[in-house]
Amino acid sequence: MNKYLPIILTFVFTLIFSTNTNALTLTSISDLNVTQQLEEFSISSNNPTFTGTTSSPSSQVTINIAEQSYTTTSDASGNWQIQTVSPQNVNPYTVQILADNTEYSFILNVNSHKGGT
Numbered sequence: 785m786n787k788y789l790p791i792i793l794t795f796v797f798t799l800i801f802s803t804n805t806n807a808l809t810l811t812s813i814s815d816l817n818v819t820q821q822l823e824e825f826s827i828s829s830n831n832p833t834f835t836g837t838t839s840s841p842s843s844q845v846t847i848n849i850a851e852q853s854y855t856t857t858s859d860a861s862g863n864w865q866i867q868t869v870s871p872q873n874v875n876p877y878t879v880q881i882l883a884d885n886t887e888y889s890f891i892l893n894v895n896s897h898k899g900g901t
Contacts (some may be wrong), residue, residue: 807838807839807840807883807884807886808836808838808839808881808882808883808884808886808887808888809821809836809837809838810835810836810881811835811837812835812836813825813827813829813832813833813834813835813892814827814828814829815827815828821888821890823890823891824876824890824891824892824893825890825891825893826892826893826894826895827892827893827894827895828894828895829894830869830870831869831870832868832870832892832894833865833867833868834847834865834866834868834879834881835863835864835865836863836864836881837858837861837862837863837864838858838862838884839884840858840862840884841858841860841861841862842857842858842859842860843857843862843884844856844857845857845858845864845866845881845882845883846882846883847866847879847880847881847882848879848880848881848882849868849870849877849878849879849880849892850871850874850878851871852868852869852871854866854867854868858883864883870894875893875894876891876892876894877891878890878891878892879891
């Protein structure tokens with residue numbers, strides 16, 4: 785009976801570990817495609833739109849920026865999108881995204897370009 789114990793433990797560990805894989809994914813920030821989860825991003829939009837996916841449909845997704853909080857619910861495929869407003873007089877700032885018991889935080893630099901001569 786002892787010869788089966790390692791196989792069962794390996795299966796249970798793999799099953800538990802894989803349930804949280806890709807629970808929350810950020811796919812874009814405004815016109816910036818996010819191909820990997822980094823600790824810092826730079827964009828040119830003052831009011832960024834965050835887009836991503838969750839592992840479960842109808843998941844609550846919350847984005848915290850400075851003292852502002854934005855919430856939405858993912859659709860049947862797990863897709864979500866939130867339009868935000870950058871805090872004034874704070875740059876760069878920390879963005880925290882929460883969904884499916886997963887947190888992803890990063891620094892966002894807004895490089896706005898003002899026209900003029």
